[in-house]
Amino acid sequence: MDAHGERLHAEAVRAFQGRLAGTEALEVVREMITHGSSAILDDQQYSKVRQRIGEALGISPNRDVFMVGSAKLGFSIKSAKRYHSFEDESDVDIAIVSEELYCALWSEIRKYNRDGGQWPSRDDRNHFRNDHVSGVIKPYVLPDSPTIPTRRRLFDISATLQRLSYSPYPVTIALWHNIEALEDYQAIAVRECQREMTS
Numbered sequence: 001m002d003a004h005g006e007r008l009h010a011e012a013v014r015a016f017q018g019r020l021a022g023t024e025a026l027e028v029v030r031e032m033i034t035h036g037s038s039a040i041l042d043d044q045q046y047s048k049v050r051q052r053i054g055e056a057l058g059i060s061p062n063r064d065v066f067m068v069g070s071a072k073l074g075f076s077i078k079s080a081k082r083y084h085s086f087e088d089e090s091d092v093d094i095a096i097v098s099e100e101l102y103c104a105l106w107s108e109i110r111k112y113n114r115d116g117g118q119w120p121s122r123d124d125r126n127h128f129r130n131d132h133v134s135g136v137i138k139p140y141v142l143p144d145s146p147t148i149p150t151r152r153r154l155f156d157i158s159a160t161l162q163r164l165s166y167s168p169y170p171v172t173i174a175l176w177h178n179i180e181a182l183e184d185y186q187a188i189a190v191r192e193c194q195r196e197m198t199s
Contacts, residue, residue: 009085012039012074020197025190029183038067039074040086041167048166049094053173056157059098068186069093071169077189082196091172095136095182096154102177105137105150112147119143135181138174150175 019028038046046067054061070076070086071093077083109128119125124141131138139151158171176182 009074013083016073020194025187026183028190029186033068033072033186034066034183038072040071045166049161052161052166053157064097066095068095077193079192091170092167094171094173095176096173097176097179097182099178102175105175108148108150112145117143117145117147134185135177136174
């Protein structure tokens with residue numbers, strides 16, 4: 001990162017930290033994560049990403065498709081990478097909020113398990129279980145099976161977005177049961193950031 005990029009990164013982190021003091025975590029999430037522009041994609045690119053996903057899945061691009069993570073803020077708020085800037089090898093993390101799609105994918109996974117399907121690894125299966133408790137399913141930990149067509153559909157959408165240059169970065173999609181689950185999950189990291197500032 002050049003000096004200009006470092007300055008922009010430092011300003012973005014300061015602006016975020018400035019909102020942490022005396023503000024409820026959920027308010028920070030709604031102001032800076034589930035709403036607003038992307039720090040990495042310009043508004044036109046971001047709009048096209050959301051529009052393409054909405055069209056492909058039959059959901060509202062404005063109500064059901066959100067960018068989260070370092071592509072949204074310009075830096076990560078996860079504990080392992082806290083305040084590290086978005087880099088060229090980083091992914092654009094997209095959260096899709098749809099109870100209907102979530103339940104359809106969950107139904108496919110249950111059928112796969114019921115029919116004796118094997119998971120790629122125990123870690124992937126445990127990852128799925130831990131995420132499911134939070135109301136999210138991440139396709140990349142699921143088995144690649146014809147019994148789970150929604151997984152392949154989400155991967156195909158990710159690949160299409162990059163091929164059409166709506167996003168110059170890889171796109172990673174996660175499917176959320178509802179907006180409360182997404183915002184609650186994001187608020188965990190925000191609260192950790194708040195505790196760091198006061199410790």
